[in-house]
Amino acid sequence: MNIKIILLLILLSVSHSSCSQTTHKTDQIQHANPVITEKKRANSSPIAFNIKGTWKTECGKEKPSIEFFDDQSAVMDFDTKSGTLARINLNIEKNNDTFNVKFDGLTGVTKGNPDLEWVNFSREETIAEIKTVRENTFEISWFGFYNQKSKKRNSQENPFAITEKNVQLVRCN
Template sequence: MKKVKNYIIGSLILLMFSCKGQDKNEVINNSNNQKVNDLNGITLLEVEKTDSLYTVYNRCDGGNGVLRISEKEFYYYHPQEGAYYNIQDVEKINSNKYKITSDGYYFFKNDKLIPENSVWLLIKKNNLLWEFGKESNKNKALLSDSLNIKIGKIAYKVQPLSECSENNEEEVKGDNLVGKWGTNCENPIGIVIKENELIMCVEPNVYYIHLTKINKKKEDKILKYRLKGFEGIGSKDVNAQSYFNDNEIAIVKILEDNKIEFTWLGFYNKVNKERQNRESLISNENPTILKKCY
């Protein structure tokens, strides 16, 4: 009887120490599959408040924002810019708040290529609304579960054609360069142009090149871009340290009929003063003619 009593006491002490120090936050790590990502399969749509109702507004110039989360990656599209992100881990802060760490830019530190992870916050405001955005960004997107459209809790509205500008019949100007451009709009490979930045999608989910516009005038018909950074695991193989300089590596020429000509010059190596990787990265031709997708 004494042995049984000692065994029970020993088991209780062992249990107390095994529980002591356990983190209150629940960490979901895909690399060791400790827990299942309970956000897996969720689809949230960006909404805006119209009168007393929240509405998913599908605009002609970029559609509507969406966040789709799977076990190992998520896709986030904010009108005119979207990308897939590999999930490093998900930390469940409480029942309504998640911190998601994903891959991001690659940068150099002490002559080494270092991945810069991005940290996102997903916060459930109530039974209808969520907030989502980078932890460092105060402005978060307002989202709602796509199922709420089916049950009538949120509305869905398509922007009338009468309100849409007929860009296909207009000359492309600096003001409406912003958007996705490609040879085939069904293919994610292409470029996304922002006000002062251009993003090349070389291989979806794997390799992106970020460029910064050199000339700033909106009336310019020929725009030049230099290297800003890399994104995705595919960029690890690029000898990028010598490529960061002020020399242009891509040129956009504005054409008629809502088209542009994109020329890839290749990375400029500041060490040997030569162009490298000059072959086309987004099509079989260089220069290549691109049309606006959205």
């Protein structure tokens, strides 16, 4: 009987020691993770800005608007000086914290729009630049279309606010 009690005490002591070591190791791992997590946070890049969606100066307005399909392509709807709808395809190039917007041709809706010299507009020159203001707001700086024939910018008035060069747009969906 004494041998059974001694063996039981030895087993309990070994078991307690093993659990204590496991708990100690678990505590060490749990305390180590916040440091690793903090390092990851400190070294990680900023949260990516999601540009996808429809953007306007004021939600509820029909035009002008930009609809981003992803961070590389979009369409823009606006009225030209004569009040005719223009819908253009845009090519987007991300450059650090800005998006460079380039003219990428007319959509079928705009093919008959004679207000601007669409065939002479460069697809290589930036027509606008977008910078993040906050999560659902960005600022668009409008430069106008670059006419390769005349070597000048056309339609330099910002379609979102004719008297302003820089305009804030909000996500509307």
